[in-house]
Amino acid sequence: MIVLIASIVLIAILSGLFLFWPAKREIGSQVEDSGKQLSLLKEELSNLQAATAGQFGSEVEREQAITELKRRVLKAARQQQDTKPLATGSVGVLGYCVLASLFVLVAFGFWWVAEPNYADQARDERLDIKLMEATTDEQLNDLKAMLEKRIAEGNPDGQTYYLLGDLHRRQGRYADARVKFTQAFEANYAPFQSQMAIAETAIAEQQGELNDVARVALARAAELNGEDTRLQFYRGAILAQDGKLDEALSLWQTLRAKSTDGDLNQQLDANISAVKKGLALREQPGPSAEDIANAQEMEEGDRQAMIQGMVGRLAEKLKEDPSDIDGWMRLIRSYLVLGQQKEAEEAIHSLLAQKEDHPMGLFLLGRMYEERGELAEAKAVWEKVLKQIPEDRSEHQTLKKQIEALGL
Numbered sequence: 001m002i003v004l005i006a007s008i009v010l011i012a013i014l015s016g017l018f019l020f021w022p023a024k025r026e027i028g029s030q031v032e033d034s035g036k037q038l039s040l041l042k043e044e045l046s047n048l049q050a051a052t053a054g055q056f057g058s059e060v061e062r063e064q065a066i067t068e069l070k071r072r073v074l075k076a077a078r079q080q081q082d083t084k085p086l087a088t089g090s091v092g093v094l095g096y097c098v099l100a101s102l103f104v105l106v107a108f109g110f111w112w113v114a115e116p117n118y119a120d121q122a123r124d125e126r127l128d129i130k131l132m133e134a135t136t137d138e139q140l141n142d143l144k145a146m147l148e149k150r151i152a153e154g155n156p157d158g159q160t161y162y163l164l165g166d167l168h169r170r171q172g173r174y175a176d177a178r179v180k181f182t183q184a185f186e187a188n189y190a191p192f193q194s195q196m197a198i199a200e201t202a203i204a205e206q207q208g209e210l211n212d213v214a215r216v217a218l219a220r221a222a223e224l225n226g227e228d229t230r231l232q233f234y235r236g237a238i239l240a241q242d243g244k245l246d247e248a249l250s251l252w253q254t255l256r257a258k259s260t261d262g263d264l265n266q267q268l269d270a271n272i273s274a275v276k277k278g279l280a281l282r283e284q285p286g287p288s289a290e291d292i293a294n295a296q297e298m299e300e301g302d303r304q305a306m307i308q309g310m311v312g313r314l315a316e317k318l319k320e321d322p323s324d325i326d327g328w329m330r331l332i333r334s335y336l337v338l339g340q341q342k343e344a345e346e347a348i349h350s351l352l353a354q355k356e357d358h359p360m361g362l363f364l365l366g367r368m369y370e371e372r373g374e375l376a377e378a379k380a381v382w383e384k385v386l387k388q389i390p391e392d393r394s395e396h397q398t399l400k401k402q403i404e405a406l407g408l
Contacts, residue, residue, distance in 0.1 A: 042073055127163055143167060158189020174205035175390035195221040210238055229259055240275060249275045325355055359385050375406045
């Protein structure tokens with residue numbers, strides 16, 4: 001903005017110099033020439049008046065010459081008087097008009113930059129800053145009203161959609177945010193940034209899972225800027241989610257060595273540690289094909305004991321590292337398969353102690369409450385899950401019907 005203002009002022013100054021320098025030189029030359037001519041004529045008249053009649057044919061001729069010189073002196077004097085300075089002549093009036101026009105141009109430049117109705121780019125920058133600085137729901141709602149008004153006026157641009165999407169994301173309305181980010185991309189606003197926003201919104205909506213929406217958006221972003229550090233981070237997440245832990249570890253370690261982003265490095269350290277633990281568990285000796293074949297021939301009690309031993313080892317590992325969310329889910333499912341409802345419920349509470357809004361943990365807990373006839377508790381838990389599911393998804397309608405079926 002400062003550069004723009006400085007440019008306007010510089011252009012005005014240069015324009016003034018360009019317009020007035022030739023005029024100044026022309027007026028100055030006219031005044032100077034008139035003065036020289038008058039001085040020469042006066043000097044010649046003085047010499048003629050001092051001359052004697054003998055230098056002329058007759059006294060009459062000398063008087064005629066003197067009269068002619070006087071006439072020429074008067075004419076030269078009038079010409080010098082008519083040649084006025086810049087401030088008083090017609091050129092001076094024009095000059096003042098041009099100066100006034102330049103002043104108006106500079107003033108308009110300042111106003112254009114500062115006035116929201118005519119400085120779209122400056123206005124968008126200010127809205128962006130306001131969105132980053134907004135801390136209360138009231139501030140966010142005011143910004144939302146401003147952005148929606150611009151859309152309603154029929155002249156929305158890509159940045160308007162993007163800012164509105166960012167606002168929805170701030171307020172946890174991920175489905176709405178994804179729609180606006182998509183509209184920003186379709187308007188060709190910051191294509192890479194818009195695609196990354198679509199992906200990250202979908203990931204947040206799925207509690208960290210990379211669904212098809214996120215994967216498609218990341219693939220499109222990779223076509224635009226495949227070396228971006230955030231994109232590389234999510235590539236590693238896709239590999240880890242697909243079970244390719246070795247490749248994910250290699251990619252994240254390479255990215256960690258190059259990254260200077262403190263927040264990203266903190267997340268990378270956590271993910272690298274988790275992947276290493278996963279690889280360590282994978283390398284631990286498990287049941288061989290022969291063990292599995294023997295298990296099929298076991299008595300029911302022996303087979304149950306073997307499964308119980310495996311579940312017990314997993315429970316011990318989770319006591320050492322309770323932050324393993326996936327491990328808790330495996331343990332909960334194992335207890336449910338074994339029919340150990342009490343242990344499963346304890347594991348659910350342990351999971352929720354690590355992640356209190358875990359949707360699957362809350363859903364399973366609600367189902368246990370329902371089976372025991374504790375319908376009010378089941379409704380309270382399931383309503384927490386319902387708030388996390390966008391209304392346009394089928395899961396939302398299914399769970400809503402289950403809550404209504406409780407009859408409360």
